[in-house]
Amino acid sequence: MSHGLCYSLSEGNSVPLAFSESWQVLGPFQIGTREATWGADPLEYLGGFRSLEYNKNDKFTSSLPLEGAAKWSSVNGKQIASTPSSANVSLSISFPGVDWAFLKGVYGWAAVQYQAWVRGEIIVTSKETQSVVLYTDMVLEYWIDGVCYFGGDFYGFRKAPPVLHLEPGSHRIDVRLVRDMRAMGDMLDPTIDVILELNRTSGSLELVKPGILMADVVNSGKLASPIGSIYVRNSGTNDIEITGVQSGDADITLVNKDPKLVVVGGQTRPIALNIESLKRKFNPACIEDELPLSIEVELNYKVANLDGEVFTLTASQDLTIRNIFSPHKVTYLHPGAIVSYAILRPPVFSSTCLFGVRRSLPVLLQLHGAGLEADSEEVAHALDPVSDLCAWVLFPTGVTPWSADDWHNWGFADVEQAVRNIPSWMEAVGWRGPDADINRWVVSGHSNGGQGTWYSVTHRPDNIIAAAPVSGYSSIQRYVPYELWQPMDPRRSAIISASLNSYRHEMLMANAKGIPIFHQHGDKDDNVPVYHSRLLRQLLFQHGTKTSYYELPGQGHWFEGIMTTPQLQCFYRTYTSDVETTARPLEDFDIVVADPGDMGSKGGVKVLQLEDPGQYGQVQVIYDNSLKTCTIKTSNVLALQLQIGYFRLSAISIDGSALELAEDSAISSKLVDLTKDVEDQTWKVGSLQGSKSTDDILNRRGRQLGAMTAILRSTGPFTIRHQGNETAHIALQISRNLHQYFYADSSIVYPVSHEKNSPGNVISVAIGAALPRCAHSSFPIQVKEKSISIRDSVGRHKTFGGDQSLAAIFLRPLNGERLELVVWGSDSEGLSQAARLVPMLTGVGQPDFVVLTEAARWIGVEGAVTMGFLDHAWNVTRSSLV
Template sequence: MLYEKGIAFRFTLVLLSLVPLCVQHAPAMSSASQSHHSVFSFSDTWHVLGPFQTGTREATWGADPLEYLGGFRHLEYDPTATFWSSLPTNATASWNTTRPVRTTSDATSANASLSIAYSNVDWNFLKVIYGWAAVQYQAWVRGELVVGGNETQHVILHTDSILEFWVDDEHYFGGDYYSFRNAPPVIHLKPGSHKLDIRLVREVRAFGGILEPTIDVVVDVRRVSRSLELVKPGILMSDVVDGKLASPIASVYLINSGEEDIEIVDIQPSKLTSDNSFVGAQALLTEGINIGEQSQHTPPRVTLVAGQTRPIAFNISLPTHHDSVMEYEVTYRTLDGTDTTSTLRVSQALHYVSISEPHKITFLHPGGIVSYAMLRPPAKNATCLPGQTRLPVLLQFHGAAVEADLPQVNRALDPVSDLCAWVLFPTGVTSWSGDDWHNWGFADVEAAIAAIPDWIGNVGWSGLGVDTDRWIVSGHSNGGQGTYYALTHRPDKVLAAAPVSGYASIQKYVPYELWQPADPRRTGVISASLNSYRHEMLMPNAQGIPVQQQHGSMDGNVPAYHSRLLAEQLSRTGVIGRNPSYNEVEGREHWWPSVMTTPELVDFYYNQTKSKEKLPRKMVQFLLVVGDPGDMGGKNGIRVKRLEDPGRYGKVFVSGHSIKTSNIQDLEFDVALWNESVVLDGEELDLAGTAAAAVPSLTACKSVDGWDIRTTDTRVQRNGRQLGSMTAILRSHGPFVIRHSGSAHTSHIALQISRNLHQYFHADAVIVSSPSYTLPADTTGNVITLVTGSSPECIQSTFSIRVGESGVTLRGHRGQKQQYGDEATGTAFLQPLDGERLELVLWGTNEEGLRQAARLVPMLPGVGQPDFVILGESAKWKGIEGALAMGFFDANWRVTPSSVVESW
């Protein structure tokens, strides 16, 4: 969050006036008056209805009060109509009109900027009671896009800061809430007027908490070629370091803007050097196959369905001559029955840097995409300890809405250029770090660390080596929160941590206060699905790790309360003892140029990079707290493999050789640290005897008969990457596979899911249309399956949830069956696949029910999706209270007691 929440350059593209809706806006220049040749124009007057309350991240669940009346799309503008609302004076919301702050239009594009505000809400008083949660609200706005001429126009639609909208009768959920512009929808518009209904959702994390509570959005339409295009200019590739390419892996982002599917045939250099020594760029086209095993002669081909955006990975190498630009040609063909191929030329200016400077490296994310990080190897003048041959990795996590390749990020540690460490600035894949450095984003961190040895080989590095299992973690704002995540989830790898201006958890940042009223059991399930990210609950895991906190006393973005709270929690673990290493910088706000190199932090970096402490630590007494074993590494050689009930925290208390557990099913012991007898929950276990089997780890398994030790675990249970709530689907090894029956409405929803995955995570997805729901051969990624009506064979017949023409059947934790018939409109649930893979099944009674279920595909962090949800019609306006059942699966994929199963 270097410039998070709209405070600085988060919304540089929206410089808007803050005018109440009830005040007439100054006339805006009409599109027609701007250009005599405009094909597109937005309406001069827009109709707005609101405001209505909404909670932090609640919009994903629906929770739209107007759905009780059939939805905004079915309402006509009526300035005399009133609607019940908890926010405005007299509990009354009504229609108003507004004019765009700015519109532009020309022969190929049009743009409208809207700024919505309300003067009939006492925001300041609400903030006194509810804090920042009070300035989050929702409304709807309706306008028109007029298409001129006599021909159908093919366009992409950018929706900056918008989560949900309708174009005529077509629904789009996901939008572009962070204004990434990664994956705009492709829309084909006939001449005439087209209705735009836009749901406006204001959230503090995106719009700010200390500014006026306006909602500022942009809609932007641009004509496309009806073919293959670059959705992002250039090529994602590494820098050239002292004449050598830091990494041979590159990627381009392509969009199919036509109405027919397109197949990528090849990617090759567009020209040869004068001596014909250019090594060809052999495509590593990723169709769910292990990239590292591609043949150099028969690359697999990639399909982009009509309207889809995909990242395409390929190998590159430098020419022998000192060129300034790399150029490639993407060869493709349209799958319209012809064999004609076309080419798309892409180019990228080469960036030459010294090996001593921070520079860009590329690598493969587990999801099969190319990502990048900025790396600064140890300086030649670094004064390291005698005999120190392998140095730790100093991680620097950036804040939200900034990129790691910006100087204010990767140059932040220039004042300590002689550190005895490999300094790595990861991206988390996107400028918002995908999911706040948690699941998808943290996998990117670990992949970046693992890429350092590859870099050493690529550039011929002869300096000090790297120890990829010794981390010093630091970061600012959202990166400070990411530092807490690393500290509490990888304690056996963290040598030290320095969180700066970080927040404790999403729930503490902006409380989940103004959600629609719900049974506390339902809100408890949502909260439990976020257990792994509540750092205020996980601080015991940091015991024994040196921590240096820092926060500006006047921080209006992330209040210093967060660091103060976690300092208090840390002090109770014995981490920082009676003299907390806590530095609150008087008079400083959220960010200042030397925020990462204050004297306290500089001393901390130097001291910890020279630490001789051995990892993993062997401690006499400690407490390990686990929210999700799928996210969690070991502490002091002990790792929790499974919880009895994933809806509750698991705890392991160790005192010498005595271990007590709560809600733990399986424990793994590192035999290098644990090779003697232990007393586990009062039962003595001989680890020494079992360790003689010469295995690196032992597993203690709990049953009704007590604990027993196993050297191998052959049980078919939920394991590894399958553990966790619905966000576990993001632990995909390879591109996602989205399969559906091939109908028009399932095709649209599948494309929308693919678009959202790429928009918010830069993820790749293979869309498979097949009535038999077959999967491509050699698929390695997780699967998302869309179903309406009857159940295909891919839905496991013995699973705890069954779907079909008669509705949804759920088998509860006592084995009892609960049947939901017409009252169940949709469901989303995880089920296992082989190789620790997962399938997310989305089912609806019809298109509307499937749309409702598809909203739950993980997209924004903090939403809180458990393992399964069965939705009723009222979820559209009640949110989670409209869920008929929701909860978790245990290690045997049975519904847990902590789940909510409502009789009907």
Template sequence: MLISLLSNWFHLLPMITQQPFNPSPSPASISFSETWHLLGPFQIGTREATWGADPLEQIGGFRSLSYNESDSYRSSLAVNGTVGWSTLTAESSSSAGNPGNAKAELLVRFDNTDWQSLQSVYGWAALQYQGWARGKITVGGNQQRTVVFYTDQVLEFWIDDEHQFGGDFYGYRRAPLVLHLGPGNHQIDIRITRDVRAMGGVGEPTVRIGLEAEISEGGLKLVEGTVLLPDMVDGRLVSSLGSVNLRNEEHHWIDVLSLEAVNVSFTLAMKENPPFRLAPGQSRPLSFDVALAYDAAAEVVFEITYKVEHSTEVIRTSQVRQAVHSREAEEPQKVTYLHPGGIVSYAILRPPSAKALRYACPNASLAVVIGLHGAGVETDSDLVRQTFKDAPDLKAWVLFPSGVTTWSGDDWHRWGSADTEAAIAAIPEWIKTVGWNGPNADINRRLVTGHSNGGQGVWYALTHTPDNIVGATPVSGYSSIQAYVPYSFWYEADPGVNAILQSALADYRHELLLPNGCGIPIHQQHGSLDDNVPPFHSRRLSQIQSQIDCPSEYVELPGKGHWFQGVMTTQTLLEFYAKVLGDRPAPASLSSSFDIVVANPGTMGSKGGIIVDQLTTPGRPGRIKAEHDVKQSIWHLKTSNIHRLHFSAAAARDWTRSKLVVDGKKLELLRDVPLSGQWLVHRPNESWEVSCDSLWRNRQRHGRQLGALDAMLDTSGRYMLLTSSETLSLAVQVSRNFFQYFGADAEVIGPDQLNPTEGGNRVIMSLGSAGLMPATAGRHDTIFVDEKKGLCVRGSNGRLAVYAFTEGLGAIFLRPGTNGSLELVIWAFDLLGLRFAARMVPMLTGVGQPDFIVVGQECAWKGAAGVVALGHLDNSWNVAESSAIL
């Protein structure tokens, strides 16, 4: 089977040997060079690095250049329009005198640019730049070593002739690169990418890069410090799931056979049926069930057994200990649960206090206050746990989702929003587990709060799940990705390309989606001296709300900055919480007039009970204006760019009591069919009809399949990464990026290992002119390979755009999987093109990748301006030619 062939191709992973392998023992040592050579700065736009856009690629790339003080290169950022080489001394050290561990810190600055002048014209966009740094890593002794390599604040780098994209831009340190380096010197070329969202816009625009290399003895690494366990209350665990990160530091595949508790107080069991496989160099999270056997022990001690491929020996890892924290019943406590992506995540839950319960109705179900953290904040921290310390008796359940990572991976959007929903769903399970006898949680009645990036997350929740929101308090939040740091420094592109990139980001343009939040109490708060998220963002949204007759409260705090103690419990916020969470909240009622704006039906919940299933033209927002004629008991819906909609079951009474007129046509909802089984469909002849055909979902794009490439983040189950021996190295790199940036799990397998019934989204890597791997959901020929002609893209009118096989040609696109899942196909004519297409797999927010992209060599230096073709796919998986460039 192909999976066996993959295991024999471990040498395709990063393995660089500069001297013949010598098996004799030698001292293990590793070090970084103190002197590094710099070249830069060069212009780059907000989040543009994913697209390439490196001007040095036009002349062969930085790796082809040699240090020469007299050489100069054109740059739009530097004085006189040219830049040259400079040197930098790194701060290097070894770990506690251990020669097998080395660290280097590079503080990068470029003094050949008038940053103040640029910023005065272009704002924060001018404080973003790119450049390159070259140094060496030296392996001592006379034999090859396995090296674990960490790259904090680095997105892209080369080690000798091996290219890596993804790195560890946010410094998560979750999935380092595993290298096999021969003795001697190895060249490291690091692409410096300064990003205001990640590194700040105040002060001198420097970049601080952290490198660490550690010699490994190989085997399976059970990573200490990554064990996730629930808290304990009154001698019982509050939930039953845990996880730990594993890393394969071997040359070969590893099969994990078991996970066993050493101390008898706990029982542990892997959630996956063994073997749990890791490719060479791969990191994965291992999920397990955990239960308390007979007493309240203070820690869990466990170990793992595994086998290395081609060996019959069963190996045990070193034991790992993890404390289990005991909490009081009213304290914030850690609850674990399954994220839809199949991994274990956690949230901090604070039940209602005894004082709050004294004044609650006996049979009440209390609302849930959701607190979304800012960028770089760990949910399991005193900073988060004490957020509502000054509001101890809120008549609500208080929940702080983690978003899986400290950045909530994708800014509380698809991946982070799914985590929030899973955390909310875990509250009823907590009630059962701990035997809670107080008021239940009304998980569909939510007061959503958040600070900074979490404040932006509040706007996302408000505009995407309005029927579940009873109040919103975005604090110090930014209005949208595009508004935070302008995209003005991108390489100049065809306006049509820019339009498609922006349409791929429209679902996060909250300024356009504000009508969805009308009628919901909103209280904005911002410090007047905030230099992290300027108060302009809140002022702007407040102004737009007033212009669309959507009143809200806005308070600007004089002399206050971005963060201060008690920022979430100011007097005005406490008053707002009390008002929204009153003793007798008014029952939800349908407004007689409201608007809906939908950028992506796949992420949009209901508004007024209306759920939009499909748009007519992707890439353009759809709109509905609903008005109720009370006297005649008629609902009038006026639509634009809406193809299919239905009504939620919860809104059945509101919509079945009245007559319905859609775009001037009277429609009769069927009385003998449940409302959730009826769809209003806009036919090509401009007429609307009521349809009970539920099989449309087998033929057309729907649900979590909708959206741009980042629809891949909306998965039900772990990712399946289908690869071959030729593409294994890149597959592991994609897997590492999924895990690094989202905490997501991806299983690397061969195509004959795929179980078609598994619900998780799939990534398929294909190379060469022989064709693409067949779609698991059946025939799909919108984008295909003709071995004689080239890559073919079929338009909706049948017209075929053909791109001849050339060096660097590649493509990445969505197609349907089984059971409503997605397949993300990464194809290229050669490894150069495959490497470039693979870097487009969603990783950072704000990149703007549409449904399909055809890349060529010019992308390396032009970025998105160099694409061969790109655009959106329609409801039938055909190219939407009005939203594409072919």
């Protein structure tokens, strides 16, 4: 392989790093939407791309190219550059020999998704080992010198690149290319464009990026919020302990009160700060003290477990001063204990908005599209033409430009926390204007934010006054179809599909009944087809919901002013001026629930538990206002909760069982739990658990409910515990991916311990029999040295394992509604395979437990020997595959 590079190894070389000029390419091969996480790489059947050497005469079977044969080729980097501190290369890979137009005509966008591999080299021309970070824009997986790195940086966030310590000489890099429609867009001749970049590091603690995430200063001279964050990376090999923080410009402390805040070698962590007050600077020329123009923060650190020298890392941030009535940045702690932000525009002081005494105004949520920051001009000022609305206008970020996970678990928790933060903002700035009704929302959003609007409507119906999805897609699966996955039997595909049930809004339209909805969509939209809005409008009609619908003639996906068309302005003004502060009661309605853990109430009825979480639950409610009776019929529902404030009831009939509430002392509270007996199927007043003690781990509830993505409902930093050197690489990879895709924080702990005092969820990384014992005494999944045993829904035990490598990933309960995610392998290869399924990208579809053989590397989901769901008592469900 000719690289076109002629560098000498010398200490004085001013360009110590370089990428090769020529790269070897092998492909294309079939891949389905978001399938790469499961493996599904046909070259793994041959030992993987890493085991193959370039030979232009070799052919590899593939379903895409001419004659069904993929071949080697070569390509030169489009841009190759090296400086004393960096090196980069951009690659554009295409396969013109494939009839993409014909395939697309049959299979749609799914057909222009494919995978391939490319091989090049990193050359260290210096005689010294180079510590570098590697940015991998639009890449999901790569191997360096035979070591696998899974996760990459598929969206180009550049938040948590790996730290590499490269010795002098040549280092082979094999990059897996995966074309994804949502991330890369549609092209008639689909290419994959990636950027690889190396930057030299300090070899110690350093800032991930300059500056401090902090709130704006409003014209009261006060920070809109006291919470801030610095992002740091340990680019050395020794673990580093953060010992404190100080500032000459502000009174400041660390939010994390742990005695040891450790950043392990190669890890990136956000450091949350409490900026209690700004220190004003006295200017003799002015009567009043002045604010500093910027603040400087010093982070103190030392090598962990040593009493050596304390070092200082300095970060500074210019202060931004905004008018209090203009959109400005506010910060707060996400439930995962990281600092997030939103853009807030409080209501103006006017006779209309100040009607009454301390009138509570609703919150108008605007959810941005994919790839956008909430503080961008495009988002933060989208509603400037309606600056006089009587509402608290809030632009959440969802934590990341891709809203973390499509405004679902992690991203929607950010939305709700941003809303809950409004009273804290009032206190911080000394607000004396209208109050905020943080339980009543008008929701709108564009594109992915339009999809997020549908999620809000279907999952928090009692909070929604009205909704306006704009150019939004109906579900992940319908946006880019899940065709062209590797073949799998229908039962496996059903389990994958069921783990995404909560995001299939087409199935949840019944939940929108009674909510005024205005659709807007350009009829020439080539990004999100207008079909999505037309379909959901049809489904809403079939569920008895009337909507207002407007197609923008001749308009595409986006144009300036799309969020303030005359029709939308009318919508905003109509529903933010609505003085009703309680939900409109419905005489009859249905509820469809996929995951009670992310579902709120509708009409005062909330589903708490499903009998089988692998299937939808349904509730039909008929309320007789004259008799004050409520008739409820259920399907696949185990427990309900009623908000008595919605009803003045004398009796309830549920599935034919009459419950005389007026004579039952259990209804003295505002919330009443109803539970079905699993044996005789009769209903009773009372909770499923009997006791809601936080130490009760025998019953699954609350934040523990849902598929594997429930692990993202952490109420503190993640704790990643592992066994030592053999598992350290995977523990660090998981931490890196959590931060890259969710900006999440995690503490990496060795040796393995239960970490009982940790407030957040736990991820346990283990090989063989060293996995800590489960806190649940009769948990159905048990591991041994080379095998794993599962008790099925009827009590039979089945053991998997033997000579082949085995991988497993599954949820286990912890106290206080916390979860543990076990990432296990019978050997290091199995562990690496299991780690791929730690939730990262949306739409992958991970159920509660999965056990994989090594065949999954090339056949994908079909390589799962067992997979499925765990019920309310942590038993394997009937719908699982065992």
